[in-house]
Amino acid sequence: MGQSNGLENSALGYYYEYMILGALNSKVRHEQTHEVLNYCSQFAWFLKNGEKQKVSDKDFRAFHSAFEDKFDLSINYEGRRRTLIEANIFLLTDEEIGFRYPYSYFFFLGRFLSRNLEDQEIVGFIGECCKNLHVRELGNAMLFLAHHSTDGTVVFDALKKSIDSRFSTVKPLAFNHDTAKLDDYVENLPALVFSKENELAVRNNVQIHNEGVEVGLDGILVSKDFSDDDEAQRIVLDLLAEINGLIRGVEILGSALKANFGSIDSKTKQSLIDTLFQGGLRALRSFVEIFAATPEGVMAELIEALQMGDNGSGSKAIREKAIKVKIFQVVGRLSFWFIHRVGSSVGSRSMSPAIDRYIKTNDTVANRLVAMAGKLETPDPITLAELRELNGRVLKSAFAQSVLRWIVYSRIHMYRTAEREKQQICEELGIRIELQHAIDFKTKATKRIS
Structure with a gap:
């Protein structure tokens, strides 16, 4: 079952x-x-x-x-x-x-x-x-x-207590100095290309990837390939169980909040939104810090593995740079998954006034990224001024800007977006729009999201 x-x-x-x-x-x-x-x-x-x-x-x-x-x-x-x-x-x-x-x-x-x-x-x-x-x-x-x-009180209290208790000693990720190590992994943001011709295929890939993260978490947690005697594996499993449980709690509480938005008073609603946002950002910080502090020994092993795969081509510095860019991309993509899950859990037209009020009182880059992910869960037009303001705030953080780009990139694939709006958004965020023609056939197969 x-x-x-x-x-x-x-x-x-x-x-x-x-x-x-x-x-x-x-x-x-x-x-x-x-x-x-x-x-x-x-x-x-x-x-x-x-x-x-x-x-x-x-x-x-x-x-x-x-x-x-x-x-x-x-x-x-x-x-x-x-x-x-x-x-x-x-x-x-x-x-x-x-x-x-x-x-x-x-x-x-x-x-x-x-x-x-x-x-x-x-x-x-x-x-x-x-x-x-x-x-x-x-x-x-x-x-x-x-x-x-x-009796919403019983359910809300139980779920709120569950979320608040997880990673309770961890500060929520703020997307400022706490992502500085990841910012240093890249000199420039990796290219992100919106392909009009492959729009449906990319949309399916986005859905498959998002579902795959959750299925992967579940698969690891029920896997029988782990030994109870391996302490390192047990620590990883416990961490993933906590993350999965927290995200699951966020989704359930968010859904209950949306379903009962008209009967929950403002004070309670703001408290529950805070639990959702801060709980998700605590879990994200626990995850990000694992990769941000890649031990030198592990980095050396990765460089050696890349050298073997490339038959020794490229200097050590080039191989290390390639590895750091790949780590940056993977962590950024998974961080988008966290932000998206929290934002979509509570994002809706009916909850928008309460979330706007919460953001005015708790105006941080991290909270705005979550709120933006929630807003873009609806097919309503994207407010360019709001997007431009947030993009301006993350310009000095490559990692935060990468997550914002993924939020918007996912949105314009998942919902029909007016051509003019799409062009303005992509121009603002530095997402290249590419319309392929038959003349591009030989390069078409090599194009990918990077």
Whole structure:
């Protein structure tokens, strides 16, 4: 359960709810719907407690009987089972029954949790989820709890506490002197080219890369190739688990905040935005500092490896420069992923006034980069004056400027952008626009994002 990459945003909870209710409406009388929803919710908790994805007919009959007793009901067993199977809510395989889709399980589990928040066992489970948001199953449970919950205080407080507790002794990355070492890795910003002819291909590559980072994190965390006896590997795994858990918490809290923007008072909203922004920037600093302080021994090994790959061509200084540029590019690209995830978690038209207010009070380059990433998540026209102001503030930091360029580069690929607007943006940020013609055919295959 829980390996579906589709469970990324609690706004999708409404889509799943629409599909589930639509499937039930053709099979269940309207006045019976709430009881069937409760039945499925209780079954989700039954599976969770048994740590199973499906159960035997005997166990399902036991659940059915317990449900009847608990709610003083009389329900035809065969009829109920057939109804839920025909509605594609349940699936029968090899004489065992469970939910057909992972999203159905998490939808009903979240529903169960939201209706039992006074139960200490549930409170304990929510605490476990918030401590281990990097575990996909627990993160998804919180995602749908946030969707169903009518008591926002409980969910918001739990998620805020989880985010605030991670990297609590680390200062948020500010994109000033704390990225100076990375700034020194390059003399000039590596070229970034917008190719009109390959626009769709690049858009797909951007999506694949962003999804690949998360899948890669999950893959490392569940990998069996790591030894429990290797202390260095364990430290890396713990760091990645903390980063993944924090980002997951940011996304869930941001989604819940967007879904309830009209009922959260200003003071609470500002506090939650601060938790989202600063939490993401703390995680980013922990990540960036690993690469910014590349030990001399590691650099020497990389130079030697590059020498072997190039058959010894180029001086040591040239090879070291090439390695530093590559590190700069990789770290910049992954830093964009961090900034983008935090910004998109809370970025929306409805949240824009609250974020603008937060930025006025907390006007730093880092916060503005996050806010810009959030604003550019909508198809609204890019405010050139605002972009120009931010670009002016990052001109002295190659690393910060690189991240800003990636934010905008991603945006103009993901959303239709007017030609005039695109030209102005690319000119401001130094992104070259290239329209290839047939005469360029022989060089076309060699072009890439650098």
